[in-house]
Amino acid sequence: MSPVLRLFGKPWIWSWLAAFVVWFLTVTVSLGGGTLGLSQAALTFAAFSIIVGIGQMFVITLGPGNIDLSVPATMTLAGTVALKLMNVENGMILPGVLVAIVIGLVVGLCNYSLIKALRIPPIIATLSVSFIVQSAAIWTNRGLRIKPPSLLADFTTSNTFGIPNVAIVALLISIFAWFLLEKTIYGRWISAIGQSMPAARMAGIPVDGTRLVTYLFCAVLASVAGYLLACFSGGAALNMGSEYLLMSIAVVVIGGTAVAGGDSNVPGIWGASLFMFLVVSMLNTYGLGAGIRLIMTGLIIISVIMLAGGRRAGMR
Amino acid sequence: MTFRLSSDTMRLAIPALSLTLLLAAVFWLQPRAMSYVGLNLLFNLAVPIALATIAQMLVMAVNDLDLSMGTFVSFVACVTATFLRDAPVIGILILAGAIASYAAIGVVIHLRSLPSIVVTLGMSFVWGGLAVLLLPAPGGQSPDWVRWLMTVKPPLAPMAIVASVIIAVVAHLVVMRSSLGVLIRGVGGNQRSVERAGWSIVAARAAAYGLAGFFAVLAGVALVGLTTSADANIALRYTLLSIAGVILGGGEFIGGRVSPIGAVIGALTLTLAGSFLSFLRISPDWQIGAQGAILIIVLALRLMLNRLEKREKRR
Amino acid sequence: MNDVSKAVIAVDGAKVSFGAVKALDGVTLRVMPGECVGLVGHNGAGKSTIVSVINGGLTPHAGTVAGDGEQLERYGINAARARGVRCVFQELSLCPNLSIVENTRIMHRDLGGFGWRTRAAKIIATSLDTVFPGHGIDTSQTVGDLSIAERQMVEIAMAFSNAGTAPRLVILDEPTSSLDASLARQMLDHVRRFIAAGGSVIFISHILHEILETSDRIVVMKDGRVVAERQAQDFDHHGLVEAMGSVAKEDAGQHSSGGPSTAPVVLSHKTAGLPFTARAGEIIGLAGLAGHGQTELLLALHATHSGNWLPERDPRVTFVAGDRRLNGVFELWSILRNFSIASLGDLSRRGLILADEEEAKGADWKRRIEIRTPDMDNRILSLSGGNQQKVLFARALSTRAPIVLMDDPMRGVDVGTKQEVYTIIRDEAARGRTFIWYSTEMDEVRLCDRVYVFREGRIMAELAGDAVNEKNIIAASFEGVAA
């Protein structure tokens, strides 16, 4: 197989191609004028989807039915509580991060406890938890928007060498996730569990431990994303996570991760996240109404998956 | 020979018991609900949810999941409140086309072996967009016959109860008793062996999706009959509600194990849970959280009963 | 004899390849009315593939299929069924979520119409009564609630059932793998009755005496070709094995009959019947009729001696699955990854996998148990059933766990391979490993030092040394019935 052909065998290539095409179509309208601006904006906003998407991908890798619907609520709670705790003081940034992470851990623990103790499908368990977490977010500060500490606000909104800082954070997290998946025992374990839980159990894998860690990881990434997003957009809002529910699932599947589990893929998340942002920008740029825009988004998602889905599940 | 309940019966007994308990709790909190009018008020909004749940169940029977249920029902509601009233022929054609596209989605998912979650996720945007195009702002009006149908007062039992029973019985006959139902569930249970017996899996999947589309259309129409008008976001919640309803009703995500009667009961349970909470008068901060709590409690109940059943079986 | 015009089905020069693998390389096979053709061959010889060609599930890339003397163009599943071709597949193929009656509906396409349930129930019940008299299976039961042996019985009965189109050719691909001896006997008796009534059967099995006593004619396949084809009486056990090209180590399988072991007890478990204990270096058999609690004991032992929450440095037990689709292979993975998953702890440092060591270990085991593949990086599903099973063996044996639990692991493994594995097991046991081995095959049970016999979920008897023989085991297995 030639290298080019082999590239087309990769599950993530389609999301990248789609992102590029959409980027190109958008840039042509503005005659190249806003190329840099658009690219930076795309990287910035994709970063948040990437961070939550990676967590969701780990969970989806655990096999059919595994999905974390508590992501939006976790983002909101982590954002509100952390910003309230920091109370615009730069000195409190570290405690803020820590409290966000602790919130993630607690939510993840609740999620998996329910899944395990009640033997209910994760989709229902995490949905139930998300209601409670959302309530907790409302209860903590009743939707008041507290500004982030200035250092954090500056960090999240500025660039380093022309690359948005949040994108750099997302890149570091992605590299870490890729490393986990490809190089460590843990990565093998979640892939094995995703292919067949009984087989994984019989092969001596600590299935419950691995799944718990995965749900914790997902929730922690969601809370980190919530924390960054709250700092970036100048305060936490009670509904700030809501669009990341469908988004986190969409970027995972468009990115080429097997929905049936066992096979995940980090680069695809990047392509898909950029694509999801750019497609809205493109349709906005072309001045299409909300209805047309939604229809186009849907059709594009389906076309991407049709192109990518034609191949048989990836070789290893 | 020990007495043994079949797994299908158990699948039904558990949701039925949860519903009964919840209903008892509601009656205790609000004795006024224990009347013809009261029952109707408690349950009439469960009718479209029950229909959507049946639709979702059909898709789940072939091991797929429909994430576009909510937007599709919204779209149907918009069509019902506009075309079906103003130009019934066109309205019916549009709805028939919608059912056909559901079947087509099933075909595409099968032929290209695509993950249903992604395709229906994409379709949810498409239906949502179409709905927004139809009704950019809430409006329209339900056709009179639909309104009449949803507010008719049959003797003995209120419409909500009668409708739920009819839905459950019809769905049971189609899914559990008919050859087509057996085929659809067979695809969920072991697609390969169904294929080896000479059936067309594509046709079976198309039938499952088409039937799902049909029930979802009924859900949209029924919804407009209750609300009198539509908007593009009116039923977004039905996606998750319908999945939760199937699960509460004893269905499973894979393996073609579903129960139509259970699904209807699951939908009623979910609706009732909301009322139960509002009768409890929880602080507004925690009203959302309480919905989560009640889901957890109902499922815990299911687990407890499952355990009991297992012990029963072991004996 | 080989008169095409009379053959129920005649395949001529069929060629099928999957990628680089030539599954069939010009196979010619004819089945006459009133004849039972035995089909044997090592794992991956192409037996299941020729079955797929005959039942219409696979169109050969070259070659022809003829039925009753006429060339069959556009031969497919439905055409085959219309000609009365029925098949029991190697893997179980009923819908577990449906009842037996509903499965009958699925299997017989033309059973529709009002009142089909009654008719279907009657059809399958009649067939079950004929093939397995006294089976005790209620046809309204859900298949998922049946034991694995009961499911296989239903499948066999399904193939012989008649719902309009009478079965003329029944293909049985390793049908007895989950049946105990008495049920297998009933089935083989039925096959003979069916033949006597003019039907035809293709019978595939790795249990050679079944083939020898049931078939009229035996076809031996090897690497996608027919290498021998003779009347059954012209073969004996030894000749058959030789024809299959396996190294015959006849009767290498006798248990090491020393006195009672004095090695330390490594495992003990309370059960409903006699207590269960295992000593270091022992090979312990779990015998009895299929599905009487042996697998449950193995699962319980595995559950109590392995952690579900924390990774273990030194695993106590390891498991070889029999039902490899359900709890054996990881389908998306390569052979190497499937092999190494249980011993990753030894192949890693601080959680990081050492790729070189993994590869070296894989290559080593590939050689030791002869996994037939050009490349360990191929997908596991590219292996034949038997070779997949070998990988599962290698997976378990390559761990450091002192106790190996085996759940009928030789299902569908060919004779030659079996002998190799037996040798490995004995060597490992001699080095102090303990094997706890559930098997449905008497030959294997006889290899064990000590045997627990199960009946209805309880341990009914413990046999050791020379007492481990067919007569005692069967006596103990049926104790409950006699009482």
Place this chain on the structure above:
Amino acid sequence: AAMPVSAVAETSAKKIALSNNYAGNSWRQAMLTSWEKVTGEAVKAGIVAAADPFTTAENQATEQAAQIQNMILQGYDAIVLNAASPTALNGAVKEACDAGITVVSFDGIVTEPCAWRIAVDFKEMGRSQVEYLSKKIPDGGNLLEIRGLAGVFVDDEISAGIHEGVKQFPQFKVAGSVHGDWAQDVAQKAVAGILPSLPDLVGVVTQGGDGYGAAQAIAATDRKMPIIVMGNREDELKWWKEQKDAKSYETMSVSIAPGVSTLAFWVAQQILDGKEVKKDLVVPFLRIDQDNLETNLANTQAGGVANVEYTQDDAIKVIEAAK
């Protein structure tokens, strides 16, 4: 709140419920807080027996319809309603009316004739933004429109008003339009996505809750800051103040005050008291200008929304004015 004299006897046994469909933003939270504060006092003073707030878990007309049906069962005398849809609740509202319950809708009003409506002229709210811009920038130019949630009545009304305004002042042109879903972060994202393709902007017209997000997105580029019409959120006002102090930035801010829930409460109380009240009442939107910015900012809770709470007297005035 002014202590009423006349109403005590008639309504002291009456129970009023608030049916709210959404609690996920600061506006709604302020609305609930105002409700609790004002009605709490009213209950303590014995004016009404109860004033319970209810919020649905999701922003859906169907859930709110179920909630109203439950309120009927619970025997409330009046329902104060912020509706998820102007028409989709009509069935449930009709049932409530038939059960003899007074229904007063506000902010998100319902069209069912048996209910009262306390409406804000959303169209005018949109139009006045363009009018303001036309005074500041007589030459006109390109505008960016940030809309709310697609398919929602309020979004459509305000947008229609804006486009009416553009027709009235043709020197302006809407160069781009995005949906910000009334949320800062969504608005920020949408604006950042469309900005690179837009020509120079002179103004941004908004629907409230999205001005700060737009400002942030524009600040991230090297564009000149256009006049962004704000939406009375504290962070918007604060940003405006900062800009005003730094570079004498000028703009205006309009939104409906969350305290309108308390006006609806008093109106319901008046109706229960037997007052004759017209079905359609109008409440002005709350507008903040350059000169009263500081006062309003000082009165707004950190992270909250500029607010006005109403008294019984205010309600009586509004009722009288409508006659």
